[in-house]
Amino acid sequence: MKATIPILDWFRANFNTAATGGNPLITIKQLASIPAFALEMPAGQWAKYSEKFWLNPSRALSDLSKSNYLENRYYEGWDRDVKTEMHSGKTAGATLGRVKSFKEKTMIMTKMGDKAAIIVGGWPLYKYNYDLARKEGKSPEQAHEIADRKLGRASERTQQPTYSSGLGHYLQAGS
Secondary structure: OOOOOHHHHHHHHHHHHHHHHOOHHHHHHHHOOHHHHHHHOOHHHHHHHHHHHHHOHHHHHHHHOOOHHHHHHHHHOOOHHHHHHHOOOOOOOOOHHHOOOHHHHHHHHHHHHHHHHHHHHHHHHHHHHHHHHHHOOOOHHHHHHHHHHHHHHHHHHHOOOOOHHHOOHHHHOOO
């Protein structure tokens, strides 16, 4: 069990919300990680599938709407401080149409930057692995599970990790 001091957690969470949510450069830095997904597959295939993404982005969004990894990432939060804010009861499940508080409004660009980087950079990886699994005779459901798992692993390496095991000692520690 990690030691917590509520007032320190409150200050830390509010400071980090202001520092990350109020900084548009963080959103730009997140988008810069899009090509990092190419390291997880043959670069030529990533370029080919990236082209397919841009030819039909709505299909890509539809494919990834079934992703267990993304659902958990955006329901749970992707780091300790975002999780704290999201589970404060104010931002859980927030979307653009339901953003109400000032804190939610400051964090929406950070959340959208993270999601855009994973969708644009990760869909080629997802689709590549899905197609490989289908060629190997896997069912659509099995292929989806394989591709979703590989998308999750790659996202944990290219983006802010969701699980605390991917964080350093001091980021895992309590207040």
